[in-house]
Structure formats: C-alpha cells, structure tokens
Amino acid sequence: MEFINFLQYSFIQKAFFAGAFVAITCSALGLFLVLKKMSLIGDGLSHVSFGAIALALFLGFYPFYMAIPVVMLASLLILKISEKAKVYGDAAIGIVSAIGIAGGVILASVSKGFNVDLFSYLFGNILAISNIEVILSVILSLIVLLIIYFFYWDLFxxxxxxxxxxxxxxxxxxxNTIITLLTAVTVVLSVKMVGVMLVSALLILPAATALQLSSSFKKAILIGGLTALISVLFGISFSFFLDLPTGATIVMVNALFFALAVFYKKTFT
Amino acid sequence: MPTIITIKNLSFNYGQTEILKDISFAVESGDFIGLAGPNGAGKTTLIKVILGLLPITKGEIELFDKQQKNFSDWSKIGYLPQKLATINSLFPATVNEVVALGLLSGKTLPKRITKNDQKKVGAILEELGISDLKKRMLSELSGGQQQKVFLARALVSSPEILIFDEPSTALDPESRESFFKLIKKLNEKKGIAILLITHDTSYIGKYANKFLYVDKELIYFGKFSDFCRSAKMNSYFGKYEQHIICHQHN
Structure with a gap:
C-alpha cells in the first residue's frame, strides 16, 4: 500500500521518468567512452558544469540553459587542447576541469548570495526536478540516443x-567530436540526478557492468541500458523509503550490480 | 595489367625527420609483392601514406587511376593492420560484428548492415573455414583465428588489393604457413593483388612474385627472379644474404 502511494507522488513519477531517460542515455554513451578509454571526460565535464551553473546563477540565468552550451564548448576545448597543444587527452581534461571548478568557486565567493543553490548541484536531487527539467531531460536524451542510433556503426x-x-x-x-559533444549534454542532464561529484559513475558503472556480462556489442548496449534503468528505479525507491540521498543511492545500486556482475563472471564463466 | 597503385616520387617527413625519400613504384593487378626493409626503414609509414592515414609530404599517389585525395571507393582496398597485440581484450565484439565493419566503406549515413551484408559476412567466413566462430567473441579466439577474422574483414568488401602489415608476427610456424597458402590462393584464384610487409625475407620468396625493399628510399623493386640475379643487389646485400632471401623462390 505504501509503495502504491509512493508511486502516486508526482515528484516520484517525474524522477522515474526523467531518470530513466538520462540513465539509459548515460549507459549507451558510457560504453563508447569506457571502451575508448575516455571515461574521465565525464568527470572533467561535470566539474565544468559546476562552473557553468555558478556562472548562470551569477548572471541570473536558468542553470540548464547556461550549462549546456558552456559544457559543450568546454568539451570542444578539451579536444583542441589535446590536438593543438600536444597535450595528452587526460591532461587536457584535467586542465579544463580545473578551470571549471576554479571558476565556480571564485564566482561563488564573489557573489555570496547563491552558495546554497550552487552547492545543491554538487550532489544533485532528482526528487526536486522541475517540469521544465523533465521535458528538457527527455527531449535531450532522445536526441542523444537518436544520434547514437544514426552513427551506430561509425561509432562502433x-x-x-x-x-x-x-x-x-x-x-x-x-x-570523436560527436562523442565529446554528446557527453557534454549528457553530463549536464545527469548533474540534476546525481550531482557534479557522481556524474561519471552514471557513465562508467553500467558500461563496466555490461562489459562483464555481454557476448556482443549490441548485447553490451542492452545490458548497460537495463542495468542503468533498474539502478535508477531502485535507487530512487530505496532513497525514499530509507531516507537516503537519492543520487548517492542510485550510484550505490549501480556499484552493487557491477560487483554482482564481476562475481558472476568469476564464479560461473 | 591494370595498375592499382602508382607511387611517384613520394616523400614523407615526420617533423624535420625524413622517413621516406623519393619512392616510386606501381602495383599491378595480380601482383604479390613482398615489402621488406630493416627496422625503422619506413615500411609501415609507406602503407599508411598509401591508405591516407598519414599525409603525403611530397610526390603523388594514384589509386585506381585517381589521385588519392579524390579516391573514395575504399572498398576496393582491403587492409589488415598489425594489430593482434593491441586488440582491446575488453571489447565485446563478435566475429560477425567485426567482419561487418569491412562493409562500411561506401555506405551513406545512417549506415546499416543489411541482410544482404550479413549474407556476405556468412559467405566469407564460410570461404575461410571459420563460420563456426561467427557468434564467438573476438577476444576468446587464438592469434591464428583472430588473424583469419581480420582477413575476412579485409576480404568481405571484395577488394582488388589486400595490404598486410606483418600478418605473421603473432602466428606459430604452422599457422603462418597455412595463412600464406591462403593468401597465395586468393592471389592466384581471385586475382587479388597483395602488398605485404614482412620481416621474414627468407620466407617471402616462396610466395611473392615481386620484391620491394626500402630503407627510407627505394633499394629494389621488381621481379623476385630478377632480384636474385641482380649483380647490383648482390653487391648491396652480399652474396650470402641475397641467397637467403632468394633460396625459397622458384
């Protein structure tokens, strides 16, 4: 009965709906990132999104609208730095990521007025997602998934x-540019769900789980998507009933699936 | 014989370092060319420049009578890179999926592997005797099996030339012998030209009909039989080494 009531809360329905789309998008994109050994770009871009959200709050813009173009530009900057400045990709990520965090901290310090808002993005809260954020998350996730479908064989x-x-x-x-730009959009969408600190987990963990269990590339995408979806639904539910932070709970459920997959592979295959 | 690849006065520099200097030769239909040279001679670089993976510093390359920059029908060229050691063992690709990658050339977006493409994949796996591996993951296979899968990927688009970069490096002697017999058969029965980098100069003469030796510049290009009789090559390599290169050539 309590579970049925839980499902009737509109904030839970919105969290499930937006979370499912964002999680599946993260898992599909994450598979390409993990296999290309570019996993940490998600981490770097999430730090940039912190700076971008700080800039949006400073200028009085809606954070999503500012974060998406800024993080996309930062993702292109990472590619350019590694191409033109002859810096390894991970170092380029580190440079742009540090600028993002440093910029955010300076803006927070200068403004003094929006620290609470800004720091809520560090750990996210999908239960507080607004209607416009749900619509944006679903539309942008669908666009990312369609682009992955369109370029599937080239990406593979x-x-x-x-x-x-x-x-x-x-x-x-x-x-490579497409992958990086899609990652930028996906990272911004994920910040609301799990926060800046944990975004990379949504990109890496479902992909890492799928790689333990899959016997083809297509199956890896399907298993990753399924793992991500279940983790979000379970994570939101557990966090609600156990009164735990939602983003961290989603990540821990993902981590549990990964541990079970490793155990299964070691024991039964 | 129709010319497949024409290289005219090709040079390639990496920064200030000259890797290839003034190389000219042509690959004709039906050729089986063994490409040899010491370590760092620029063999792999030469192949990469031909395939457009590295830019031309000076000179010209024509592929099927078209300037390389205007050439687009890459399905006519099958390439088997020296990659066995660097395959990502985590990658969950099946043999079927890997071979299908050889059919992407010439497709327009959104690229799709059709039922007809799947039939081509099935047929080439059958021809190479590895259809039982179709659903297996590439990472589970032995070096010899993986090499056949990559050969299938290179062959699936029905190319007119196959370019190999040291295909026998990861193979045991038995697998090497059967691999070379297989590509010789493709060369003779299907008329596919072969350009093959090898370190194994004592072995390549058994199969190749032409020999290309580079050491930053072109040292020799021509028929194997002429190489073995060449006084100039005798003085370049020394009688003993020339004999080792030639002893298996009929």
Missing part, C-alpha cells in the same frame, strides 16, 4: 579500431 568502428575505421571512410575526427 571508430571505437573498436580507429585506424582501420579511417581506411573504410569513417570520419573518425568527426566521430
């Missing part, structure tokens, strides 16, 4: 063997 080829992909006419530089 460039992730599996970039050099060979080039010899079959795959524009690998464009594919």
């Amino acid at each position: 080829s460039a992730t599996f063997d970039e050099e060979y992909a080039k010899t079959t006419g795959v524009k690998t530089n464009s594919i």
Whole structure:
C-alpha cells in the first residue's frame, strides 16, 4: 500500500521518468567512452558544469540553459587542447576541469548570495526536478540516443579500431567530436540526478557492468541500458523509503550490480 | 595489367625527420609483392601514406587511376593492420560484428548492415573455414583465428588489393604457413593483388612474385627472379644474404 502511494507522488513519477531517460542515455554513451578509454571526460565535464551553473546563477540565468552550451564548448576545448597543444587527452581534461571548478568557486565567493543553490548541484536531487527539467531531460536524451542510433556503426568502428575505421571512410575526427559533444549534454542532464561529484559513475558503472556480462556489442548496449534503468528505479525507491540521498543511492545500486556482475563472471564463466 | 597503385616520387617527413625519400613504384593487378626493409626503414609509414592515414609530404599517389585525395571507393582496398597485440581484450565484439565493419566503406549515413551484408559476412567466413566462430567473441579466439577474422574483414568488401602489415608476427610456424597458402590462393584464384610487409625475407620468396625493399628510399623493386640475379643487389646485400632471401623462390 505504501509503495502504491509512493508511486502516486508526482515528484516520484517525474524522477522515474526523467531518470530513466538520462540513465539509459548515460549507459549507451558510457560504453563508447569506457571502451575508448575516455571515461574521465565525464568527470572533467561535470566539474565544468559546476562552473557553468555558478556562472548562470551569477548572471541570473536558468542553470540548464547556461550549462549546456558552456559544457559543450568546454568539451570542444578539451579536444583542441589535446590536438593543438600536444597535450595528452587526460591532461587536457584535467586542465579544463580545473578551470571549471576554479571558476565556480571564485564566482561563488564573489557573489555570496547563491552558495546554497550552487552547492545543491554538487550532489544533485532528482526528487526536486522541475517540469521544465523533465521535458528538457527527455527531449535531450532522445536526441542523444537518436544520434547514437544514426552513427551506430561509425561509432562502433571508430571505437573498436580507429585506424582501420579511417581506411573504410569513417570520419573518425568527426566521430570523436560527436562523442565529446554528446557527453557534454549528457553530463549536464545527469548533474540534476546525481550531482557534479557522481556524474561519471552514471557513465562508467553500467558500461563496466555490461562489459562483464555481454557476448556482443549490441548485447553490451542492452545490458548497460537495463542495468542503468533498474539502478535508477531502485535507487530512487530505496532513497525514499530509507531516507537516503537519492543520487548517492542510485550510484550505490549501480556499484552493487557491477560487483554482482564481476562475481558472476568469476564464479560461473 | 591494370595498375592499382602508382607511387611517384613520394616523400614523407615526420617533423624535420625524413622517413621516406623519393619512392616510386606501381602495383599491378595480380601482383604479390613482398615489402621488406630493416627496422625503422619506413615500411609501415609507406602503407599508411598509401591508405591516407598519414599525409603525403611530397610526390603523388594514384589509386585506381585517381589521385588519392579524390579516391573514395575504399572498398576496393582491403587492409589488415598489425594489430593482434593491441586488440582491446575488453571489447565485446563478435566475429560477425567485426567482419561487418569491412562493409562500411561506401555506405551513406545512417549506415546499416543489411541482410544482404550479413549474407556476405556468412559467405566469407564460410570461404575461410571459420563460420563456426561467427557468434564467438573476438577476444576468446587464438592469434591464428583472430588473424583469419581480420582477413575476412579485409576480404568481405571484395577488394582488388589486400595490404598486410606483418600478418605473421603473432602466428606459430604452422599457422603462418597455412595463412600464406591462403593468401597465395586468393592471389592466384581471385586475382587479388597483395602488398605485404614482412620481416621474414627468407620466407617471402616462396610466395611473392615481386620484391620491394626500402630503407627510407627505394633499394629494389621488381621481379623476385630478377632480384636474385641482380649483380647490383648482390653487391648491396652480399652474396650470402641475397641467397637467403632468394633460396625459397622458384
């Protein structure tokens, strides 16, 4: 009975709905990032989103509207730094990420008025998601998933063997740019759900779980999506009934699935 | 014989370092060319420049009578990179999926692997005798099996030339022998030209009909039989080394 009542709360319905879309998007994109050894770009861009949200609050804009273009620009900056400045990708991520955090901290210090708002984004709260955020999350998630579907074989080829992909006419530089831009959008969407500190977990954990269990690339995408979806639904439910922080609970459920997958693989295969 | 690849006065520099200097040769239909040279001679670089993976510093490359920059039908060229050691063992790709990647050339977005493409994949796996591996993960296979999968990927688009970068590095002697027999059969029966980098100069003469030796610049290009009789090559390599390169060539 209590569970039925729980499902009738509109904030729970909104959290389930938006969370499901964002989680599935993260898992699909995360698989490409993990296999390309670019997992930490999610972490770096989430730090940039902190700075971007601080800038939005400082200027009086709605955080989503400011964060999406700023984080997308930062993702392109990471690519340019690693290409033009002859810096390794992880160092480029570190540079842009540090600028994001430093900018956010300075803006928070200068303004003094919005610290509570800003710091709520550090750990997220999907239960407080607004109607406009639900609509944006669903639309942007669908756009990201459609782009992944559209470029599926090019993404697969460039992730599996970039050099060979080039010899079959795959524009690998464009594919890398697409992956980075999609990651930027997905990171911003995820910040509301789990917060700046835990965004990378949503990108990495379902993909890492799927890689333990899958026997083909298509199955990896499906298993990752399913794991992410169940983790969000269970995470929100557990957090509600056990009075735990929602973002952290979603991440811990994901981590539990990963641990079970590793155990299963070691024991039964 | 129709010309497949024409290289004219090709040079490639990496920064200030000259890697290839003034190389000219042509690959004709039906050729089986063994490409050899010492470590750091620029063999892999030469192949990468031909495939457009590295830019031309000076000179020209024509692929199927078109300037390389205007060439788009990459399905005519099958490539088997030297990759066995660097395959990501975590990657959950099946043999079927990997071979299908060879069909992406020439497709427009959104690229899709059709039922007809699946039939082509099935047929090439059957031809290479590995159809039983179709649903297996690539990472579970032996080095020899993986090499056949990559050969299938290179062959699935029905190319007119196959380019190999040291295909026998990860193979035991038995697998190497059967692999070379297989590509010789493809060369003779289907008329597919072969350009193959090898370190194994004592072995390649058994299969190749032409020999290309580079050491930053072109040292020799021509028929194997002419190489073995060449006084100039005799003085370059020394009688003993020339004999080792030639002893298996009929």
